[in-house]
Every structure is written in C-alpha cells, then in structure tokens.
Amino acid sequence: MxxxxxxxxxxxxxxxxxxxxxxxxxxxxxxxASLEQSYINMRxxxxxxxxxxxIVYGEIKFFxxxxxxxxxxxxxxxxxxxxxxxxIKYELVKVAPNAEKVALAQTRHVCIHPNPRRRxxxxxxxxxxxxxxxxxEAVDI
Numbered sequence: 582m583x584x585x586x587x588x589x590x591x592x593x594x595x596x597x598x599x600x601x602x603x604x605x606x607x608x609x610x611x612x613x614a615s616l617e618q619s620y621i622n623m624r625x626x627x628x629x630x631x632x633x634x635x636i637v638y639g640e641i642k643f644f645x646x647x648x649x650x651x652x653x654x655x656x657x658x659x660x661x662x663x664x665x666x667x668x669i670k671y672e673l674v675k676v677a678p679n680a681e682k683v684a685l686a687q688t689r690h691v692c693i694h695p696n697p698r699r700r701x702x703x704x705x706x707x708x709x710x711x712x713x714x715x716x717x718e719a720v721d722i
Contacts, residue, residue, distance in 0.1 A: 582618065582714055584611035585676075588651040599647035605639055608671045608686045611655040619710045631694055632704055638689035645675070645683045652676045653683075661711045665692045665700040 592603040599607075617623060627634075647653070658670040666689065673684040694701045703711075 582615040582657045584614050584655045586653045588647050588649050590649045593649050601641050604641050611657055615657055621706055633695045634690050634692050636688050637691050641686040643684045659711050659714045664702045667711055
C-alpha cells in the first residue's frame with residue numbers, strides 16, 4: 582500500500598526539519614489510511630471495548646532531512662508475526678525532484694483485551710487487512 586503526504590510546517594522543529602516523532606506520526610497516518618482503504622470503519626473498530634492494538638515498539642532511521650513542502654510517498658509493508666502481533670515497515674521516499682529514499686521506519690503492534698490487559702488474537706478484520714496487504718517486498722530497517 583502506498584500513501585502520499587506533503588510535509589507541513591507543523592511537522593517540523595525550530596530548525597525547519599521534520600523530527601522523529603512527527604515522522605512516526607506520519608507513518609501512523611499511512612497505517613490508518615490503509616485500514617480505511619480496506620473499508621475498516623475506524624470509529625467502530627477502535628472503539629471496541631474488547632480490543633486494543635497498541636504500538637509496543639517503534640523506530641525510524643533517516644537518510645536525509647525532510648522540510649516543509651516536501652512531497653512524500655510512504656510505502657507500507659505489514660506482516661503478521663503471531664496470532665496477536667504484527668509489524669509494519671515503512672519506506673519514506675521524497676518524490677521530487679528525484680525519487681530519494683529518506684527514511685525507513687517500523688512499528689510493532691500487539692492485540693490485547695483492555696481488561697485484564699492480556700494478549701488476545703487479532704480480530705478477523707485485522708487478519709484480513711494483513712492478508713490483503715501482504716507483499717514479498719519487505720524492507721530492512
């Protein structure tokens with residue numbers, strides 16, 4: 582799945598460069614957009630009192646700075662790891678003037694039952710999303 586995004590002034594720090602937390606937030610936007618493209622109703626899905634899917638791990642590696650106005654292509658590579666866990670690898674590419682890989686990121690998500698906060702199997706909708714998005718083109722971070 583590919584998501585396109587323009588870097589905004591609010592994404593940058595005082596030096597005018599995107600900082601790591603903003604870049605991870607943009608990756609999360611891409612994840613949400615992918616779920617929506619798969620016809621998952623975000624409001625209904627994430628308000629289920631029996632399911633929570635928190636991010637338990639995240640990292641990002643930059644190869645070049647990003648500035649306000651830069652156009653990004655964000656490629657997602659989700660992969661189910663266990664019946665209750667999945668990861669998403671992200672490739673961030675600045676599309677103009679030349680396609681240039683500027684960052685790689687990764688998040689890991691675990692499905693839990695909110696009370697008693699223990700692992701539980703991923704809901705069918707998430708498993709279907711993971712199957713739909715599966716690709717052999719994973720990136721290494």
